[in-house]
Amino acid sequence: MEIIAPVHPGWPLVGNTLAVARDPLGMFMKLQRQYDRVVRINIGGRNQYMVFRPEDVKYVLQENHRNYGRSPAFRVLKRFLGEGLLTSDGDFWRHQRRLAQPAFHRQKITVLASTMVEESAAWVAQLRQGDLSGPVNMSQALMDVTMRIVCKTLFSTDAGQRLDGLSHSLETLNVLANKTLLSPIKWPTNWPTPNNVRYNNARRQVDALIYGFIANRKRTGTRHDDLLDMLLYAEDEDTGQRMPDAQLRDECVTLFTAGHETTAVSMAWTMYLLASHPAILKRLQTEVATVLGTGASESLPPVEAFRTLPYTMQVVQESMRLYPPAWAMSRMALADDHIGPFRIPKGDTVVVSPYLLHHDPTNWPDPDRFDPDRFAPGADAGRPAYAYLPFGGGPRLCIGNQFALMEMQILLALLVQSFDIQLIDGKPIRPQPLITLRPNRHIWLRLTARL
Ligand code: HEM
Incomplete structure (x- = not known):
């Protein structure tokens, strides 16, 4: 039997827009408590179905994924990311995903992980040499290092001294994409607004550099251990064709955008949680000391060592449960469907929220408590697979998930090996749901170098 989903009452014309804009997480949690399975709300004139249960989320993202395409929010992002993996859809996306997937194979990640170790160790050494008498802005420091890592793993030596200029321009595109997506007014893109002018300048610089790298590699035939190399030489199984330059550009900008802020934000939360839970920090430091040794050393640990840090x-994992950087995802129904008994009309949006799933007491007792043992071997018995999805699920699962986990393990291990960390005050930090789930203010910590 098919029934109409319950509708949450809203105001004429604006529906539930204001309530969601005021406090998205609070409002979503309230709706979850009140409606339990599915509810229809209206945001910005569009009907959106919120889906709360893991089995229904699995249905949308995996079992019937062909009926759920990119929602209109992704159209805005296309201006910045073009037809890259994050924004494309249908057969075009499937083809691109097949081409890009091998670049994220475990073996390839191991190659990229050496770059991560080098960059992370250099960054930690720099922190140690810096002024530690006052607090350190960890949010900013982590944005810087994750940006270096993503640029180096994409473009390695090509970036060279131009790394700072390139990352600056890419970051400008990223910030403007965030602003445009969140802004209720979308100015025409050909108007000379300050943001459009900044966008055009940054885009010109990014394109000139990326197209320059591609042309240079094609001319010289030089091979590198980086993502651009893997994408450049990826061949279609049937036709043997490689990606055109414009597509390579779109994929590079997409990987930068999708891969850098998410990781930085997640690491900042992790540091905040550890500074607030000294016993967990101690246990982590003990594991890291056993595997990597204590304090800073001259030689870099081998990549494989970071794969044997289960508690890290x-x-x-637990930090991403409490604060999933991708806190909500949306899809558009391509044809009429139903979720359980509830009708989902063609053209309407379905919203799933990892944040809600990760805080649901049905699957996570005492959900607000930070307890990494929830992910100890065997602790997940009886927990539905889709109760935890920091990287999404189904065919559109984050392509960079292994990359991100490796990077976070490396950064975290090297940080806690080198430093004790403390909060500078007891003021609570709350999650602020923008495109990623950022802390509502920068996280400042006191770092004390360990011997
Ligand atoms: C903690 C870090 C990260 C988190 C939490 C995260 C989360 C996600 C999520 C939830 C999705 C699915 C979105 C959807 O289904 O609508 C996604 C997709 C994607 N992510 Fe990540 N991500 C992270 C790091 C990375 C990294 C490091 C890269 C690349 C180097 C990356 C590249 C991508 C790409 C290209 C997609 C689109 C995949 C597709 O649709 O085929 N992500 N990410």
Whole structure:
């Protein structure tokens, strides 16, 4: 039997827009408590179905994924990311995903992980040499290092001294994409507004550099251990064709955008949680000391060492449970469908929220408590697979998930090996749901170098 989903009452014309804009997480949690399975709300004149249960989320993202395409929000992002993996859809996306997937194979990640170790160790050494008498802005420091890592793993030596200029321009595009997506007014793109002028300048610089790298590699035939190399030489199984330059550009900008802020934000939350839970920090430091040794050393640990840090991984997983950087995802129904008994009309949006799933007491007792042992071996018995999805699920699962987990393990291990960390005050930090789930203010911590 098909029934109409319950509708949450709203105001004429604006529906539930204001309530959601005021406090998205609070409002979503209230709706979850009140409606339990599915509810229809109206945001910005569009009907959106919020889906709360893991089995229904699995249905949308995996079992019937062909009926759920990119929602209109992704159209805005296309201006910045073009037809890259994040924004494209249908057969075009499937083809691109097949081409790009091998670049994220475990073996390839191991190659990229050496770059991560080098960059992370250099960054930690720089922190140690810096002024530690006052607090350190960890949010900013982590944005810087994750940006370096993503640029180096994409373009390695090509970026060279131009790394700072390139990352600056890419970051400008990223900030403007965020602003445009969140702004209720979308100015025409050909108007000379300050943001459009900044966008055009940054885009010109990014394109000139990326197209320059591509042309240079094609001319010289030089091979590199980086993502651009893997994408450049990826061939279609049937036709043997490679990606055109414009597509390579779109994929590079997409990987930068999708891969850098998410990781930085998640690491900042992790550091905040550890500074607030000294016993967990101690246990983590003990594991890291056992595997990597104590304090800073001259030689870099081998990449494989970071794969044998199970508690470090549990800390990262639990931090992403409490604060999933991708806190909500949306899809558009391509044809009429139903979720359980509830009708979902063609053209309407379905919203799933990892944040809600991760805080649902049905699957996570005492959900607000930071407890990495929830991810200890065997602790997930009886927990539905889609109760935890920091990287999404189904065919559109984050392509960079192994990359991100490796990067976070490396950064975290090297940080806690080198430093004790403390909060500078007891003021609570709350999640602020923008495109990623950022802390509502920068996280400042006191770092004390360990011997
Ligand atoms: C903690 C870090 C990260 C988190 C939490 C995260 C989360 C996600 C999520 C939830 C999705 C699915 C979105 C959807 O289904 O609508 C996604 C997709 C994607 N992510 Fe990540 N991501 C992270 C890091 C990375 C990294 C490091 C890269 C690349 C180097 C990356 C590249 C991508 C791409 C290209 C997609 C689109 C995949 C597709 O649709 O085929 N992500 N990410």
